[in-house]
Amino acid sequence: MKRLADKIAIITGAAGGIGRATAELFVAEGARVVMVDVDGDALGVIARPLGAAAICVAGDVADPGTAKRAVAAATEQFGGLHVLFANAGIEGRIAPLVEQQFADVERVLRVNVLGVFNFVQHAAPKIAAGGGGSIVITSSVAGVIGSPGLGPYVASKHAVIGLMKTAAIELAPSGIRVNTVNPGPIDNRMMRSIEEQAAPEHGDVVKAGFTKQIPMGRYGANGEIAKLALFLASDESSYCTGGVFVADGGFVAA
Numbered sequence: 001m002k003r004l005a006d007k008i009a010i011i012t013g014a015a016g017g018i019g020r021a022t023a024e025l026f027v028a029e030g031a032r033v034v035m036v037d038v039d040g041d042a043l044g045v046i047a048r049p050l051g052a053a054a055i056c057v058a059g060d061v062a063d064p065g066t067a068k069r070a071v072a073a074a075t076e077q078f079g080g081l082h083v084l085f086a087n088a089g090i091e092g093r094i095a096p097l098v099e100q101q102f103a104d105v106e107r108v109l110r111v112n113v114l115g116v117f118n119f120v121q122h123a124a125p126k127i128a129a130g131g132g133g134s135i136v137i138t139s140s141v142a143g144v145i146g147s148p149g150l151g152p153y154v155a156s157k158h159a160v161i162g163l164m165k166t167a168a169i170e171l172a173p174s175g176i177r178v179n180t181v182n183p184g185p186i187d188n189r190m191m192r193s194i195e196e197q198a199a200p201e202h203g204d205v206v207k208a209g210f211t212k213q214i215p216m217g218r219y220g221a222n223g224e225i226a227k228l229a230l231f232l233a234s235d236e237s238s239y240c241t242g243g244v245f246v247a248d249g250g251f252v253a254a
């Protein structure tokens with residue numbers, strides 16, 4: 001029996017490293033997925049090999065209309081909704097708090113916090129109507145500790161933990177479990193951006209510095225986060241709600 005047999009899921013940020021790996025894993029485990037991303041072209045290329053198991057919705061998660069369209073696609077084209085993986089996020093500009101620009105801060109909070117809020121708000125009633133399911137939100141190790149230069153991002157990733165905890169309490173009577181995954185540094189575009197912004201043309205030095213702080217001595221892979229999202233999306237995590245699930249090679253324990 002596949003672990004997500006007959007489940008219908010929405011995945012945001014599905015054209016990115018973690019979102020793509022999760023969409024591919026969810027489909028391999030029997031799910032049908034509505035893939036959402038602001039980069040519609042990349043989304044189309046990634047979704048094509050998944051065939052009829054994937055529908056693409058291009059749009060900005062900070063726009064409530066994108067959430068409405070994704071939920072409508074799930075219910076009208078696939079016939080229901082059981083899982084939301086609210087994963088889209090941006091790192092923003094790396095700079096000390098006192099040098100951050102208002103517009104950059106606002107953009108990070110709109111995408112990373114309002115984007116999650118919009119999808120939880122529109123998906124929850126449909127998941128409840130189908131008898132319950134699971135909402136997984138991508139926070140970060142930056143949701144449990146501070147990080148110099150990443151103020152807006154850290155604020156946004158702490159904020160979604162508060163949102164998750166409240167949603168877990170409010171939605172438990174509807175049979176909906178709500179948890180966060182909290183990745184440490186993952187070997188993909190977002191970390192390349194953070195490394196290069198922190199030390200232009202010397203990103204490798206920044207990477208070496210981060211790696212030293214990770215007890216397991218390496219960055220994680222997209223697929224390692226996808227496997228955690230799969231566990232939380234599936235019925236295997238039937239008693240898990242309101243939880244902060246760190247996958248970081250020991251980063252925040254050190």
Ligand SMILES: NC(=O)c1ccc[n+]([C@@H]2O[C@H](COP(=O)([O-])OP(=O)(O)OC[C@H]3O[C@@H](n4cnc5c(N)ncnc54)[C@H](O)[C@@H]3O)[C@@H](O)[C@H]2O)c1
Pocket residue numbers: 012013014015016017018019036037038039059060061062087088089090091111115138139140141182183184185186187188189190191
């Ligand atoms: N990469 C890491 O080291 C790391 C660590 C901890 C947490 N995270 C979180 O994981 C999540 C996924 O990021 P990733 O690592 O796969 O990076 P990524 O940049 O590869 O993927 C992010 C995806 O989100 C999409 N996106 C960005 N803004 C959007 C918007 N407004 N509307 C819709 N889609 C939008 C991008 O187009 C991209 O495809 C993010 O929430 C990120 O903060 C990443």
